[in-house]
């Protein structure tokens with residue numbers, strides 16, 4: 001901002017010099033703006049203030065005790081009282097000082113003055129009542145991406161390779177890949193050229209925490225989601241193939257269609273809007289973008305067994321189904337009393353199951369659009385839910401340190417022991433033979449999915465013993 005201002009100053013210097021030489025200040029005329037739609041503060045006015053006023057009227061430098069960085073501050077004014085008198089542009093200090101009709105002229109001498117058009121917009125805005133910005137406008141919160149501290153090791157996401165040979169764990173901003181059989185650490189995935197906003201090199205998969213992960217059923221790709229981006233990796237070599245950015249917030253859920261031809265991605269800014277996007281594989285062309293589908297973050301996404309629909313579960317407590325690629329809304333399932341944190345679709349297409357922040361799993365009849373049953377699945381929030389291949393069985397994990405398998409009739413099939421802390425992620429091979437789970441303690445536990453036996457405990461590579469992986473109890 002500052003450098004932009006300086007640049008403009010240089011460009012304008014000659015004309016100012018002329019005016020100063022004449023030693024007379026002619027007020028800047030206000031252009032008459034003809035417009036049908038009302039002036040929008042966030043679109044028409046704020047950008048002017050940010051361009052020409054903000055360096056002296058925000059943060060530590062509030063000249064005249066005037067803070068123009070927020071709508072409230074801009075209207076309120078400073079030492080001289082209100083800067084804006086709604087409905088009365090001529091009586092407003094911004095106009096008086098900005099047109100150089102009254103001193104102190106704003107911006108001061110040497111700075112780029114407001115143009116007639118800018119003054120015209122500001123005048124019209126004030127005359128229309130100096131309306132506040134609308135939250136639905138293009139005004140976006142500015143987020144600063146920061147690298148998690150090195151001692152942050154929770155496993156937020158994981159994936160088991162379809163051939164059962166490998167387990168990938170998202171741990172902090174790292175992706176660690178292990179041999180599922182021996183438990184040996186194989187490699188980490190690094191995004192080349194990754195740098196912090198202030199230019200420091202970062203050896204990691206993402207700058208921020210890895211929040212979601214999916215392995216394509218054909219085994220080719222591992223995809224990871226983080227803050228405002230996803231990365232597509234060659235699953236065999238660990239090479240970064242592609243990155244897609246521009247997401248509103250963290251990408252917290254992703255899944256491939258069973259034929260590996262589509263990738264569905266979800267997230268969204270909390271309490272603002274859910275984000276749902278579908279990409280073609282391997283062009284990574286976006287073919288679906290469902291806007292305003294949910295009013296809060298979408299935490300769960302899955303394909304119907306025929307890959308013609310997707311189901312989403314959101315913090316707005318709804319499970320919804322959409323047709324793809326049209327993005328048309330099909331139906332909604334309502335019943336959870338807290339966030340929906342994941343959703344799965346049984347292979348026969350008839351039943352869906354959703355995981356809730358209300359500690360329950362709900363099983364839904366797709367055709368009827370009704371709830372079949374509620375399973376009191378966990379003692380705390382149910383963080384993930386994953387159907388096992390073509391079976392009418394699914395895995396869940398939760399904030400109660402538990403990992404479980406249920407059938408859609410509500411029966412518990414199995415418990416997977418050993419969890420000592422909050423579990424965020426569970427994964428399985430398509431046949432259910434290998435199950436892995438991970439969470440707050442940073443350990444990925446690998447199980448025999450058929451009998452629940454704990455086989456391996458995968459620690460971060462720097463903590464992993466060289467010879468043999470420890471058999472943690």
Ligand code: HEC
Nearest residue numbers: 052053056063064066078079080081083093094104106107
């Ligand atoms: C280079 C710094 C600088 C820039 C840029 C600047 N101002 Fe100022 N502004 C000041 C200073 C210094 C004062 C206090 C002057 C005084 O009190 O005599 C002031 C005071 C004001 C005041 C009066 C506040 C009060 O109540 O005392 C208003 C209104 C104002 N500025 C509006 C603007 C607007 C609008 C812009 C952009 C179009 C702008 N200023 C750009 C330095 C700046």
